[in-house]
Amino acid sequence: MRKTIQTTASLLIISCLAPFVSPVRAAAIYKTADDNNLNLTTSWVTNSLGVVHPSNIGATDALIFDNTMGASRALSLGDDMTVGGLRLDGTSGYHLTINSGNTLTLNGASATDIAYAGAGFVLNSAAGGTLTVNCDVIVNTAQQWVSSRALTINGNTSLGTNTLTLNAAGAGIITLAGIVTGSKAAGNNALFLSSSIAGGTVRLLNPSNSFTGNIELGGGLRTILEFNSAGSLGNTAQLRFRNTGGTGSILRYTGNTAAIVPANFQCDSSLGIRLESDSVGGSVTFSGTWNASSSSRPVALGGSGTGDNTISGSIIGSTLTKYGSGKWILAAANSYAGGTTLSGGTLGLGNNGALGSGSLNITGAATLLATTNLSGTSKIANPVTMGGNLTIDGDRDLELGGTLTSSGSNSRTLTVRNGGLTILSGHLYLAEDNTTTGRTLTLDGDGVTVISGNIHNNNFGNTVAAGLTINNAAAHVILSGVNDYTGATLVNAGTLFINGTHTASDITIHTGTFGGTGTVGNVIINGGTLSPGNSVGTLTVGNLTLTNGVQLAFELGTPGASDLVIVTNALSFTGMETNWFILSAVSGFGVGTYTLFDALSYGSSTLGSGTNFDDIAGTGLSGYLWLDPDNQDVKLTVVPEPSAGVLVGMGLFTLLALRRWRGDNP
Template identity: 30%
Template sequence: MNTTLSTAKKSCTGHSGAPLAQTKPVLSTLAALAVAMASASATNLYWDTNGTTAGAGDVPTGTWGTSNFWNTDSTGGGGGAFQTSTSATDNLVFVAGGSTVTSPFTVSLNGNQTGNTLFFNYANTNSANIITIGSTVGGQTITLSGTSTSYGSSAGAGTVGNFLIDVGSVSSSNLPYVTMNANLAVSGNQQIMVSRGALTLNGVISGTANLWIWGGGAKTITGANTYSGTTDVRGSLTLGGTAGSLGTGAVNLNDNSTVLTFAQTSDYTFANNITGVGASSGVTKTGTTTLTLTGTNTSSGGTVIRGGAIKVGSINTNLGSGSIKLGSLPADSGSLIYNGSGETTAKTFQINSSASALQADGSGALIVSNGIAGASSGVKNFTLQGSSTASNSIGAITNGSATTLNLIKAGNGKWVLTGTNTYNGTTTVSAGTLLIEGDSSAATGAVTVNSGASIGGDGTIGGSLALQSGAKFVFSLTNTLTVNGASVTFGGFSVADLVGLSSATASGTYALINGSATVSLTNVSNIGISNAYDLGGGKSAYFQASGLNLVVIPEPSTTALLIGAGLFLVLRSRRNKRIA
C-alpha cells in the first residue's frame, strides 16, 4: 500500500478552495514555499466525508484506494466526480471544506497511491478534528525521491519529492490533530516540510531527507528515524515513544523560542549536533528515563531537566551556552549526570524542582565554579551524588529564590564545597565523602553525617555537626575543620573512624575540629594515652580529654623498651668504669 505525492505542482488551491497563491498571507512561509514549487498541472482532490452521498456530515473513515471518497468538489457537496485513487499531480486535502466531521476518523491505505501535496483542512466546521492516516504504525511506507511523493504500506514502496504537510492554523477553533503512521523513505536530498497545526509522526523516516518543522501547533515524533539530513525546528517539537529520534544530521533550533523536548519512554542516546541562536530556545527533558547527549551543542539556549536524567561526557560541549535548570516546576525531579574525564564549567545552575541532583560518575573531577541557587520559592532538596572519587567540587550554594534549600550528599563518591555557602537548610551526608573547603559560616543549618559516610576539610561550618555511630572523619596533617554552630556530637566514634590515619602518620598533636562549637566527647572512645589505639608499625593514637585533638605517638610498649634499653646501657657503662 503506497501513496505517492509528487512535486509537480503550481496552482493548487487552499483549504477553502481558493488558489494557494491567493491565500499566501494565511499560510505560513513554509506553505508558500511549497506552492512556489508546484506545477501547472496540479489537480485538487478532497476527501469527502460522505463518500458518494451528497451533503455534509458523517464520519469519513475509509480506505484510500478502494473507497470512493476523493472528489474535486471542495465544498463537500458531492457535486464533483468521485474516485477511489489519486495521481502524482493531485493536491490532496482532508477533508472537503464544507464538511462537518462528527468524530475522529482513520484513513487506511490500500495499494499504490499517488499524490502531489498533503493538506489538512481547518476552514470547515469540524467538531472532532482527530485524523489518523494509516491504520498501523509502520504498516505503510512513504518513499521520497526527486519527482514524487509516495504513500503506502508494507505491501509496496514508492517515491516522493519535496513534501508539505500543512495541518491547519493554530488560531483556528477547528484545529485538527493529525497522526501519521506511515514510514518515510528518501532517495535524493529532499525536504520534508511540516507546517502549521498539531501533528504526530509515528513512522520511520529514512534516506537523505531534510526535515523542516515550522509553524505553530504541537509536533511529536515517535519513530526511530535514520535519515541523514538536517532538522530545522521553529516552534516546539517533542520526541516521544520508546525511541523518537531525528536521524543523524544536525538539529537547528531556528527560532528564539524553539524548544526541543525529549520525552522518550526508554533510555536514549542522542548523538546529533545542535545549533541555534535563540536565547529562549533550548532542550527540555521530561519523563523518568535517562537521555545521553553525545553531540556538540552550540546553541545559545538553556537546558531544562524536568524528569529523569541527562547524561553528558562534557557539560561545556554537550549542553548549550545557556543556564542549566534542574526542574521547571516544584513537582519536577531531574538530574544531570557527568561521566567525562574531568572538566571545569562556569555554567549557571538553577534549582526549580523540590528534588534534583548533580551526579559525578567521571574518571576525572567535575568542577562547577559558579555553584548553584534556588530559582523559585518553596523547599528545594539538592543532592550531590555519584561514584567518582576524584575531587569533584562546586562553588557557592545559595537559597536564591528558595524558601529553604537542603543539601544531601549521596553515593560513594567525593564532593568538595569550595564556595561561600549561604543556604539555610540542613546538610545530610548519607554516603561517600563531603569535604568543606569553603566558608559555610552563613549556612547555619545542622550538618548530619550518617553511618559509613565521611566529612572533613579545612573550611567552616556555620551549624551544629553530628556524627552518627559509624560515621567517619577525614584526617589530614594540615586540615582543621572549623565548626561555629552550637555543638559537635558523636553517636559513637573512635580513632578507627579517622580516614587517612595510619602508622605512617608523623608523631604529633593534631587539631581535628576547632571553632566556637562545644565538642561533646560522650560516646567517643580512645580518650587518653591509657586508651590509645594501636596503629601498627610501632605507632599509637589517642584523643585528648577536651576538644577533638588527636595525639600520635610511638606505641607505649615500644617506648618502654627503648627507655629500658637506654637505662641498661647507662648502668653497664658505669659498671665497666668501676672495674677499670
C-alpha cells in the first residue's frame, strides 16, 4: 500500500513540473534587434515575425541572424555555448561579429532549420554581408560550413577526429585565421573543400596549424585553397584533387617567405592538379611525391609569383601547362608524356628530363631558363615549337637539342639574355610545314647563342623567304650548321658568326659585326664590321660588297698567315684605305706579306690615297696596302719602321718588280 502511494505521488509531481520542462528538440531561433548576449533566451524569438522567446537554447538548434536583428552587430556568447549551427541570412547585408571570450561548440543543424544538412556555419546574406567569429570553435561532429560571402574564423578551430567540409560558393570566402587542430587518422580527410558554385576560396592563414589527415579539393565545381606558409597546411600528409566539374580546383600560395611543403599529391580528377603562387617576395617548394593514380591527369602551374617556386618531386601526369606571369622551376626528371605548354611567365629547368618525354610548345610570350648547366650529355632533347616569342634567361648553359620550329601566322623573336651559353643543336625550322608565306625569326638579347643544328625553311621547303634578323647590339649569334633557309639574314646590330654553311640567301650587315670560318653566299657589309676567322682563320664568301664606312677587323700572325676572306666570285669596294682596318697582332707577327682578300675578281675596286700603316697594332712595324691584279688579291706588306716616303717608294718598287717579272715570264 505504501509503495502504491509513493508511486502515485511521484507521478503527481512529474505532472505538475511538466509545463516547465522543454522537450529535447532541434529548432531554428531568430536573433532579436538587441545586443544581448547570445546565451540568453531573451535574445531570440521562435520565428522571424514573432515575439515569443524560446524556453531554452538547444544543442542542435540553428541560430538565425536575418533582418530581424535590425542592424549589423558585434555580439558576445555570454558563456560557452553548444548549438547545432549559425546562419547569417536576409536581404540587408548585415555584418555580424561574434566576440572572443568564450567557446562555441557546433553539432551541425538540420537542413530544415539551417538550409544545409549538418551545417555549422551558413552565410548566405545579401551582398556585403560578413560573418566574423573571434571566439574559439569546436567542431563536435562531421559538418559543413557554407559561405557565399566572407566568413572569417579568427578564433582557434578544434576538429577533434571529425572532417570539416568547407563549401565556399561563387564569390564566397572562408578564412580560418586561428590555429586549426585535429587528429584525423592517416588516409582520411581532415578538411574537405567543395563548392556548388565555382570560384569560392578557402584560406588557411595560421602557421601554427597542427591538424593531421588529408586535405581534399573535390566535390562539385572549382574551389581555391589559399595558404600563406607551410605550417598553415598543418601536418597534412596528402593533398587530394578530386573535383568533377568546372575547370579544376586550385592550390595557391600567397605567403611572403620561402615555404617547403612536404605533402604528397594524389589526383583522381580528370581536371587534374592546378598549383599557383601569387607570392610577393617569397616562394613555395612542393617536395612530395605524386601518386601513380595521377598518371593520366593534367598538371597546371600558374600565378604571378616571380620567386623560385619549385616542384622538386617527380611529376606524374599526362600534360603540363605553365600559365600566368609568374615563375615555376621543374627540378627533377618527370615522367609525364603528353607534352609541356608554356603560355606565359618563366619556366625553369633543373634537370634534362624536366620536360618529360613530350614536346615543349610556346603559345605566348614566355621565358625559359636552366637552373643548372644543361648541355652536352645533359642537354634538353625535347622538340620545341615557338608559337609565341621566347626569351632564354638565367646564368647557366642551356642546350636545346630537339627540333625547334617557329610556328603560327606571325614571325617570332628568340631573345637570349642568358649569362651562360645557349646552344640550339637540333634542326631549326623557321616555319611550320604548311606555311606558304614568308617568316622571320628575330634573334635578340645580350647573350651568346650557338646554333649548331641546321636551319631550314621547314620540312617541306615550301616557305617563301624564311629568314633571320639580329637587332640587339649585345647579341652574339654563332651558326655552325649546314643551313639552307632562303630568306634574308639581316644584322641590324650585334654579332653574327657563321662557322658552318649558308649559301642559299643573302646576308646584309648594317651596324653589326659579321665573321666566322664558314662558307656563305652573297654578303653586303653596309656600314658594319667584317671580322673573318676565329683567331687566325678563313671565311669563304660568294660575292662580297664593302660599303658605307665599313670596318675590317683582321688578326695578323706569322708572315703569310692572317685572317683571310676568300671571295669565290666578285669582291667590290671603292677607296679602301687604312682607316677601314682594325688590325691585331698575334704570335709570330712580323715583316712580310699578308693576303687579306683572295677574290676571283675585284673588278674595278680601288684603293684610296691613305694606304700606309704606321706602328701596326703597337708593334713598331709599318706597312702598306696594295692590290695584286694578277691574283685579284688585297694584300698588306709589313716592313720595318721607315719614313712615309720610303713606304711609297717600296710600294712602287713592288709594283715595278711585279711588272718586270710578268714581262720575263709571259
